[in-house]
Amino acid sequence: MSDGRALAREFLEQQKLLGGNPVILPALPGGEMRDAGGVAPQPPAPAPPAATHPASRIPHPRLPPAGLSYDPPGGDLFSADPLQQAASLDAVATLVAACTKCRLCEGRRHTVPGEGPGDARLVVVGEGPGRVEDETGRPFVGQAGELLTKILAAIQLRREQVFICNVVKCRPPENRVPQYDEIAACLPYLFRQIDLLKPRAILAMGGTAAQTLLNTKQSLGALRNQIHRFRGIPVIVTYHPAALLRNPNWKKPTWDDVRIARRLLD
Numbered sequence: 216m217s218d219g220r221a222l223a224r225e226f227l228e229q230q231k232l233l234g235g236n237p238v239i240l241p242a243l244p245g246g247e248m249r250d251a252g253g254v255a256p257q258p259p260a261p262a263p264p265a266a267t268h269p270a271s272r273i274p275h276p277r278l279p280p281a282g283l284s285y286d287p288p289g290g291d292l293f294s295a296d297p298l299q300q301a302a303s304l305d306a307v308a309t310l311v312a313a314c315t316k317c318r319l320c321e322g323r324r325h326t327v328p329g330e331g332p333g334d335a336r337l338v339v340v341g342e343g344p345g346r347v348e349d350e351t352g353r354p355f356v357g358q359a360g361e362l363l364t365k366i367l368a369a370i371q372l373r374r375e376q377v378f379i380c381n382v383v384k385c386r387p388p389e390n391r392v393p394q395y396d397e398i399a400a401c402l403p404y405l406f407r408q409i410d411l412l413k414p415r416a417i418l419a420m421g422g423t424a425a426q427t428l429l430n431t432k433q434s435l436g437a438l439r440n441q442i443h444r445f446r447g448i449p450v451i452v453t454y455h456p457a458a459l460l461r462n463p464n465w466k467k468p469t470w471d472d473v474r475i476a477r478r479l480l481d
């Protein structure tokens with residue numbers, strides 16, 4: 216397929232994702248018609264059976280409007296940088312384990328590169344490891360992790376189906392917000408992980424994850440309720456589970472956000 220057709224297809228798929236009408240492309244040689252997603256149009260589906268599962272009672276929210284799009288520079292195939300040569304998530308984790316590129320390496324007990332299957336359709340990105348994560352080397356464990364597991368279950372996802380990681384891979388002292396230079400040093404690992412995973416959607420949890428992925432200083436409140444894009448991948452912004460533990464009033468908006476993420480996966 217030519218680059219032009221590939222770009223056209225991606226554009227049409229984005230329009231479809233954002234609620235546009237299906238676009239019918241010209242007939243293929245066999246007389247077959249295809250829509251923008253490359254799927255032959257199907258006859259109208261029969262009415263769905265009566266709801267029997269709790270998930271079927273969830274009304275589909277309208278997808279929100281498009282927001283920011285950030286396309287950071289990709290890797291250089293000819294680079295000698297070992298990160299650009301890392302061909303698997305495990306290879307990235309190995310590089311993270313030996314990393315001393317910023318001061319956060321000094322107080323860490325374990326690096327926390329992230330975990331999840333290589334074919335995860337959803338990537339959850341938080342801010343940085345906390346105390347329990349630093350002790351275990353696993354992201355989103357402890358109370359916030361339990362809440363994340365419940366949030367995922369509410370959209371019919373098991374934690375094991377999702378890749379979960381953070382912007383920085385070592386714990387900031389006293390759980391402070393990572394500083395700009397620390398984020399800048401660590402970001403190539405996250406970018407490489409996303410490159411390898413090529414997920415269907417990214418859920419940015421908390422202001423640091425959202426602002427970093429979208430290269431913006433806008434507040435989390437201003438970034439919610441839109442579908443942003445990171446290298447063409449839809450990004451949904453919502454509250455961090457640790458913030459929900461402090462302010463349960465944010466659970467309802469978080470629920471609204473994750474339902475949008477779920478819809479992007481379907």
Ligand code: SF4
Nearest residue numbers: 314317320385400401
């Ligand atoms: S936070 Fe990231 S850049 Fe800093 S030492 Fe840890 S892995 Fe390296």
